[in-house]
Amino acid sequence: MHESGKIKEIENKINNAYSNIAGIVVLKDGKTQYENYFNECTADSRIHIYSVSKSIISILIGIAMDKGYIKSIDQKVLGFFPGLHG
Incomplete structure (x- = not known):
């Protein structure tokens, strides 16, 4: 499976089964590699x-x-x- 397919699979699983996840940010060498928010949360959400x-x-x-x-x-x-x- 292509990397973007794996990411979509994880995102779908989070959206369907994990209502307690607000967001995921992946950094490598100080650079954002991935950033996405779930369950109606944004980067500015307070949790x-x-x-x-x-x-x-x-x-x-x-x-x-x-x-x-x-x-x-x-x-x-x-x-x-x-x-x-x-």
């Missing part, structure tokens, strides 16, 4: 993301720890903002 933010923050903290930017989960957040006093 509730519930606990998705916690999951993303957890992933980012793990990456930062792996790269040595964060030494421990016990570090104080204010330590990352030297201009603030706590």
Whole structure:
């Protein structure tokens, strides 16, 4: 199946079976490769993301720890903002 056919197949599946998907944006090397919105949503729609933010923050903290930017989960957040006093 051609790439555009696969994309249409995914879009049809989302439109028919996944009313909780607002949109998909795919970036590669800083450039948008694909962007589409579903279920009456647009790029400007505001949606509730519930606990998705916690999951993303957890992933980012793990990456930062792996790269040595964060030494421990016990570090104080204010330590990352030297201009603030706590």
